[in-house]
Amino acid sequence: MGPLSPARTLRLWGPRSLGVALGVFMTIGFALQLLGGPFQRRLPGPQLRQPLAPSLRPALPSCPPRQRLVFLKTHKSGSSSVLSLLHRYGDRHGLRFALPARYQFGYPRLFQASRVKGYRPQTGGTQLPFHILCHHMRFNLKEVLQVMPSDSFFFSIVRDPAALARSAFSYYKSTSSAFRKSPSLAAFLANPRAFYRPGARGDHYARNLLWFDFGLPFPPEKRAKRGNLHPPRDPDPLQLQVFPSGAGPRAQTLNPNALIHPVSTVADHRSQISSPASFDLGSSSFIQWGLAWLDSVFDLVMVAEYFDESLVLLADALCWGLDDVVGFMHNAQAGRKQDLSTFSNTGLTAEDQQLTARARAWNNLDWALYVHFNRSLWARIEKYGQHRLQTAVAELRARREALAKHCLAGGEASDPKYITDRRFRPFQFGSAKVLGYILRSGLSPQDQEECERLATPELQYKDKLDAKQFPPTVSLPLKTSRPLSP
Numbered sequence: 190m191g192p193l194s195p196a197r198t199l200r201l202w203g204p205r206s207l208g209v210a211l212g213v214f215m216t217i218g219f220a221l222q223l224l225g226g227p228f229q230r231r232l233p234g235p236q237l238r239q240p241l242a243p244s245l246r247p248a249l250p251s252c253p254p255r256q257r258l259v260f261l262k263t264h265k266s267g268s269s270s271v272l273s274l275l276h277r278y279g280d281r282h283g284l285r286f287a288l289p290a291r292y293q294f295g296y297p298r299l300f301q302a303s304r305v306k307g308y309r310p311q312t313g314g315t316q317l318p319f320h321i322l323c324h325h326m327r328f329n330l331k332e333v334l335q336v337m338p339s340d341s342f343f344f345s346i347v348r349d350p351a352a353l354a355r356s357a358f359s360y361y362k363s364t365s366s367a368f369r370k371s372p373s374l375a376a377f378l379a380n381p382r383a384f385y386r387p388g389a390r391g392d393h394y395a396r397n398l399l400w401f402d403f404g405l406p407f408p409p410e411k412r413a414k415r416g417n418l419h420p421p422r423d424p425d426p427l428q429l430q431v432f433p434s435g436a437g438p439r440a441q442t443l444n445p446n447a448l449i450h451p452v453s454t455v456a457d458h459r460s461q462i463s464s465p466a467s468f469d470l471g472s473s474s475f476i477q478w479g480l481a482w483l484d485s486v487f488d489l490v491m492v493a494e495y496f497d498e499s500l501v502l503l504a505d506a507l508c509w510g511l512d513d514v515v516g517f518m519h520n521a522q523a524g525r526k527q528d529l530s531t532f533s534n535t536g537l538t539a540e541d542q543q544l545t546a547r548a549r550a551w552n553n554l555d556w557a558l559y560v561h562f563n564r565s566l567w568a569r570i571e572k573y574g575q576h577r578l579q580t581a582v583a584e585l586r587a588r589r590e591a592l593a594k595h596c597l598a599g600g601e602a603s604d605p606k607y608i609t610d611r612r613f614r615p616f617q618f619g620s621a622k623v624l625g626y627i628l629r630s631g632l633s634p635q636d637q638e639e640c641e642r643l644a645t646p647e648l649q650y651k652d653k654l655d656a657k658q659f660p661p662t663v664s665l666p667l668k669t670s671r672p673l674s675p
């Protein structure tokens with residue numbers, strides 16, 4: 190990932206693939222994204238790696254911190270925890286956010302620049318620039334580039350589709366018609382087509398939600414025999430384990446070919462994609478194309494299962510201090526397995542293993558995305574240095590623990606029923622409680638301020654930033670009876 194290198198440009202836009210791919214994708218709407226204007230990414234300045242800050246004091250940067258950021262906030266993937274650090278960073282540094290009028294940019298419709306509060310396209314360059322665009326949207330590059338400069342740092346986050354499905358099912362149980370009709374996630378995944386109708390209300394939450402959020406197109410589904418429309422191949426659970434954080438590079442242990450068919454020869458490729466009707470949700474060329482396109486746009490894609498490793502890489506890429514990326518987990522649902530063993534098959538019941546395999550197979554585009562970005566993450570970690578990364582991750586966790594002990598009553602997240610201060614009570618939605626934080630009493634005013642920032646949920650923080658950027662205008666009464674004195 191990273192700026193468009195000549196090699197990448199060639200790979201993406203080489204005459205052969207350009208001709209074939211454009212022809213096909215224009216027919217299915219991908220061109221909407223691709224024709225979004227020249228996406229000229231400037232090479233960032235030299236990124237000297239700086240040692241990460243060992244304390245709350247900000248590190249002295251040896252490179253200029255990057256402050257033009259586009260974060261694609263994908264759903265149910267740990268994105269609120271990332272949003273929290275962006276809110277805090279932007280707030281502390283007085284940066285301008287491109288904010289939605291409410292909390293999302295017209296989701297699930299594709300992002301439109303006109304949805305950004307205060308966006309004025311025709312002001313002859315007098316409009317103050319935005320620094321951070323980070324609230325929920327369905328990604329739409331063309332329109333994003335109306336708001337943010339093309340050399341902004343583009344990043345996002347993905348999560349294992351099995352964990353994401355568990356989270357989405359309980360959160361969107363009443364929002365997605367497919368989920369609503371289904372008694373349980375296991376029942377849904379046992380026969381998803383009994384419940385799922387593409388295009389039905391909220392059903393984008395029920396299948397390939399990451400792919401949807403990235404704004405990638407869905408090919409028309411091939412009509413197939415009743416009951417089982419081109420089912421994605423069931424992944425071999427032994428090959429598709431994702432190991433918990435800290436266990437070393439994992440990309441090699443994943444076998445994407447279990448779902449992404451091996452890249453075909455050029456001749457195969459051409460014959461395969463020459464007709465849109467030949468696309469299906471498991472088509473290798475279709476998936477590869479989408480992934481290559483994402484690689485050309487996004488500088489970093491974090492992985493929820495390796496959240497802390499991702500944070501260290503983020504801090505490094507942005508030339509931020511470690512303390513800029515330390516924060517608490519937000520939007521966690523109570524009573525659900527939060528431990529990372531969920532992502533490995535070890536310790537899972539046979540039933541859980543089956544559910545995991547089915548969820549990954551049903552969400553095959555997301556699984557392909559996940560495998561791809563998991564692999565990129567670990568390639569990046571290799572470059573960064575395993576040992577160096579482990580040291581930084583340990584430092585980050587120690588800082589988080591110290592902050593939790595210092596800021597939080599009980600040193601951890603709380604059931605929302607005990608959170609009486611509305612500023613800290615997270616929005617409750619779905620069938621499980623969403624956990625939040627209660628601040629310890631007796632904090633010094635300075636610590637109180639920092640701890641409040643850490644504990645504030647995303648909606649309240651967005652409101653706070655909104656009020657700061659758009660202070661209510663005080664209308665002074667017009668005193669027309671008295672002449673204005675010079």
Ligand SMILES: Nc1ncnc2c1ncn2[C@@H]1O[C@H](COP(=O)(O)OS(=O)(=O)O)[C@@H](OP(=O)(O)O)[C@H]1O
Pocket residue numbers: 263264265266267268269270352355356357493494496518519520521522523525527
């Ligand atoms: N740091 C970190 N690492 C791993 N997982 C994390 C992290 N932070 C949040 N989470 C889990 O992400 C789920 C919430 O995701 P989002 O914040 O993206 O949800 S939302 O779309 O904004 O509603 C939610 O998952 P569930 O608890 O399974 O529902 C959170 O627990």
